[in-house]
Amino acid sequence: MINYPDTPSSEEALFIMVKAYDAIGLHDLRDDAERVMRKNYPNSEYYQRGLDRQEPWWKLW
Secondary structure (H helix, E strand, O other), rough: OOOOOOOOOHHHHHHHHHHHHHHOOOHHHHHHHHHHHHHHOOOOOOHOOOOOOOOOOOOOO
């Protein structure tokens, strides 16, 4: 994220990190990733809809 701050997948990647850390029980890392996610994407759709997408997986934008 430091090298490519405006990439369209950064928001989704952070959400995946939050969910993954939560699933494996690393709560401190989950909390850190979630703090970064909420700071950078306060109105993120991922918190409302999860990882389900209407578009095909190969469609980046």
